Amino acid sequence: MKFRQLISSFCLFALSTGGAFANTPSLVVYTEVSPPYQYLEGDQVSGIATERVRNIISHAGLTAEFKIYPWARAMLNVERSSRALIYSMAKTPQREDRFHWIAPVARFDLSILSLAKRNDIQLDSQLNLNGLSAAAQRGDIAESWLVTKGLREGKDLLVCADILCSWEQLKVGTVDIIIEDPDLIEATAELAGLQAGDIKVVQAVPALSVVAYLAANGDMDPEIVERLQVAARELGYQ
Structure with a gap:
């Protein structure tokens, strides 16, 4: 009986923690090749700005996949998905209202x-x-x-x-x-x-x-945007 209760308790724990992880948003981060800020090292996106972006996402308790594309395509992709981010992007008058600006990552x-x-x-x-x-x-x-x-x-x-x-x-x-x-x-x-x-x-x-920023799609969940911005502030990036 105790064994069955233990198994039941474990299953409930697995379901509850699995649900928590499932509810953690997975993001997609787009960038271009611009060493030493962002570049491909093998199959890994690396660089000074990339490390800063990874730190922000990790500190916010989020996960993300990094992808490198030509800049125009990266811009197109980030505007197509509400869970997408992009860096290192200049904040221009034409762009300012189209994105959420998370933190500076390069100059x-x-x-x-x-x-x-x-x-x-x-x-x-x-x-x-x-x-x-x-x-x-x-x-x-x-x-x-x-x-x-x-x-x-x-x-x-x-x-x-x-x-x-x-x-x-x-x-x-x-x-x-x-x-x-x-x-x-x-x-x-x-x-x-x-x-x-x-x-x-x-x-x-x-x-x-x-100054070039990490920015988010304009339709990204405000809660996720806030988590990213708070993480950037806590890391001293803003």
Whole structure:
């Protein structure tokens, strides 16, 4: 009798704890390749920003699957699912009301880069890009900024799926310039088959100095959003 009671008690415990775990939301986190902040190491998404995001999710008592896509596709995916997050994303006026902003995870101070051998590329203080061609990834703030400077897709703006595509176009001479954070030159140049010395900073772009965030789909359960934001605060990330 006692044995049967013990088995019954164990089954009830398993059901109750199983239900608790089942009710814990499983999230999907999207990002792009941008070393050293986020990149693939084997089949694992790693990087400085990735570690911060993992810490927030773990501290909130949640679980998540991390996926790397080209930026435009990552943006599309996060807007399709109410349990999705994305990083590292700049908070722009166009994006602000579409997402819940969890916490800063990175900072980018973007500049105009060219091949070091291109001594002919000189810019004035107004960053006039007339006569130059550029590559940028679709949906990125760099693409938007280049459009404001008069560049047009299919003419003098090559729109890429990801940042490595932009670097490759610069490497082979398809375009004159790209937009990138100088602090990322060494890591990204290596992925593109270049050395840091092959690249030079033409000029900084003050308008593209941004804090990048972990953000959630605008329809995410408010309770989950709050758990993530509280976790970020408790970890000192806000």
